[in-house]
Amino acid sequence: MIRTRLIELSENVRGSYWFLPTLLACAGFALGLSLVLVDARLGDAWLGQYGWFYGSRPEGARSMLSTIAGSTITVAGVVFSITLAAVTYASGQFGPRLLGNFMRDRGNQASLGVFIGTYLYCLVVLRTIRSAEETSADTGGAVRDAFVPHLAMFGGLALAIASTAVLIYFVHHVTSGIHINNVIARVGRDLINQIRQRSDEDDSEAEPTSAPSSANNVKPVRATKNGYIEAIDFDALLKVASRHDLVLRPVRRAGDFVADCWTLLEAHSSASISDQMMEECLSVITVGRQRTAQQDLRFGIDELVEIAARALSPGVNDPFTANACIDWLSAALGELDRRSPPPTQMADEDGTVRIILCPLDFQDYLGAAFGQLRSYVAADPNARAHTLITLKELAKFVRKPSHRALIETERARLAAMEASEDV
Numbered sequence: 001m002i003r004t005r006l007i008e009l010s011e012n013v014r015g016s017y018w019f020l021p022t023l024l025a026c027a028g029f030a031l032g033l034s035l036v037l038v039d040a041r042l043g044d045a046w047l048g049q050y051g052w053f054y055g056s057r058p059e060g061a062r063s064m065l066s067t068i069a070g071s072t073i074t075v076a077g078v079v080f081s082i083t084l085a086a087v088t089y090a091s092g093q094f095g096p097r098l099l100g101n102f103m104r105d106r107g108n109q110a111s112l113g114v115f116i117g118t119y120l121y122c123l124v125v126l127r128t129i130r131s132a133e134e135t136s137a138d139t140g141g142a143v144r145d146a147f148v149p150h151l152a153m154f155g156g157l158a159l160a161i162a163s164t165a166v167l168i169y170f171v172h173h174v175t176s177g178i179h180i181n182n183v184i185a186r187v188g189r190d191l192i193n194q195i196r197q198r199s200d201e202d203d204s205e206a207e208p209t210s211a212p213s214s215a216n217n218v219k220p221v222r223a224t225k226n227g228y229i230e231a232i233d234f235d236a237l238l239k240v241a242s243r244h245d246l247v248l249r250p251v252r253r254a255g256d257f258v259a260d261c262w263t264l265l266e267a268h269s270s271a272s273i274s275d276q277m278m279e280e281c282l283s284v285i286t287v288g289r290q291r292t293a294q295q296d297l298r299f300g301i302d303e304l305v306e307i308a309a310r311a312l313s314p315g316v317n318d319p320f321t322a323n324a325c326i327d328w329l330s331a332a333l334g335e336l337d338r339r340s341p342p343p344t345q346m347a348d349e350d351g352t353v354r355i356i357l358c359p360l361d362f363q364d365y366l367g368a369a370f371g372q373l374r375s376y377v378a379a380d381p382n383a384r385a386h387t388l389i390t391l392k393e394l395a396k397f398v399r400k401p402s403h404r405a406l407i408e409t410e411r412a413r414l415a416a417m418e419a420s421e422d423v
Contacts, residue, residue: 017103021113028117028159032124032152039149058131061148065129068160069122075163076115079170083108086178094183095306100290101186105177111170118159125152180321184307188328191300192335194293199339219273220263221281228291229254229264233284234355238346240280241354245269248281249356255296258287298360301368304329312376312383319382326377326387329369330394333407336362337398362403370410378417387414 013019087102102108131146176182229252241248247268252258264285267273293299308325311318341362346355370377370387377383391411395404 014104017109020106020109021116024110024113024117025120026117028119028121029124031117031155032121035152035155036125036128036149039151040147042151058129058146058148061129061153062126064153065122065126065156068156068163069119069126072115072118072122072160072163075167076112076119079108079112079115079167082170082174083112086174090178090183093310094180095303095310097303097306098183098187100292101183101303102177107170107173107177111166111173114159114166115163118156118163121159122156125149125156128152180307181324184304184321184324184328187300187303187307188331190293191297191304191328191332194297194300195332195335195339198297198342217269217271217273219267219269219278221265221267221278222261223258223264223287224260224282225287226259227257227287227289229256229258230286230288230292231294232286234346236284237281238348238354240277240284242348242350242352244273244277244280245271246273246277246281247354247356250358253296253358253360254294255291255298297365298368301329301332301365302372305369305372308373308383309376312380317380319380319386322373322377322380322383323386326370326373326383326390329373330390333362333366333369334394334397336365337400337403362400363406366406366410370414374410374414374417378414384414 083102087099090102091099129148231254232250237248240246248265249268250265252262252264258264265281267277267281291299304325308322310316311321311325342357342359344357344359345353346357348354370391373387377387388411391407391414395407395411398404398407
């Protein structure tokens with residue numbers, strides 16, 4: 001399906017470090033050509049109308065553009081080196097799974113793109129400057145008039161000033177970006193935004209009005225390659241099921257690992273199920289090399305758990321970083337409590353159930369968050385005390401009694417581990 005490929009492409013572009021710098025570099029190249037063309041059409045007579053404008057001679061224009069071009073490409077190399085150093089530090093300190101967050105950082109990408117775009121702009125404009133003594137092959141060796149693109153020169157000066165401002169911003173952005181509290185806050189906010197977005201999408205689902213038809217034939221749809229499920233296009237899957245009168249039951253979720261020939265979903269039908277139907281179902285499931293947060297809420301939870309677990313390791317021993325992760329995990333669980341549960345069925349336009357889902361519930365996310373951290377937290381007195389207080393506060397503010405009971409159970413398990421260690 002085209003939409004599935006677009007989803008995969010958009011995720012790859014979003015997680016790449018080359019796309020935005022390439023766009024800005026092309027924009028600088030195009031801007032240089034455009035302003036030179038405008039200068040060629042206008043000439044330099046307009047300079048006399050504005051006394052505060054000062055035109056440049058060919059030698060001075062070349063010198064200025066050469067200085068700007070050389071400086072910006074040098075700074076671009078420094079920016080790239082600093083980015084690599086920051087990524088290496090973050091990978092070793094916070095975990096390799098956070099590399100994607102730094103790669104997707106728009107501030108770093110835009111900074112590199114501005115410097116490269118300014119460099120290409122200066123090269124394009126520099127090539128068009130000529131003095132009156134210079135000759136050209138297209139005039140048969142005859143002397144041509146001098147040409148200095150004054151408007152493009154002012155554009156180069158403006159880009160140089162902008163590059164200086166971007167350099168100041170970049171230094172501040174990198175130093176604040178690798179601060180652990182900012183890293184945790186960014187992951188936590190992304191997780192909460194994904195919960196809100198997922199809930200808005202789930203609320204728009206139509207309620208089924210009729211039960212699925214009886215199915216005599218069951219055929220598994222198997223994966224054709226190894227990797228992680230990045231996304232499932234449920235709208236396209238619903239159309240496939242409705243068109244072929246199928247009832248589909250996914251057995252894997254986004255974020256799960258699948259190997260070749262593993263079952264992705266089961267197709268139920270009262271008639272025979274062809275291989276073409278299986279291929280259509282398979283085409284709406286994207287399998288990639290790594291997990292993404294696109295449809296997997298556990299991905300953001302696992303990132304926070306990884307940071308907290310590393311902070312509580314004997315080699316680091318930083319319970320305050322772990323406490324910050326626990327705070328954001330509790331905020332995400334509180335957001336989940338306020339949202340309606342995900343649907344367990346999807347129906348077509350006629351109201352017939354076509355997809356039977358088995359979504360993760362509050363208990364699954366609570367286990368992914370505090371269940372995974374329990375053994376790490378129990379070994380540290382500071383983190384353990386903070387987690388017990390946080391769970392107690394979370395239990396006070398959740399709205400659903402079933403969620404409150406689950407939180408109290410998790411708190412009791414942690415307290416029991418504390419008592420066993422004291423003994």
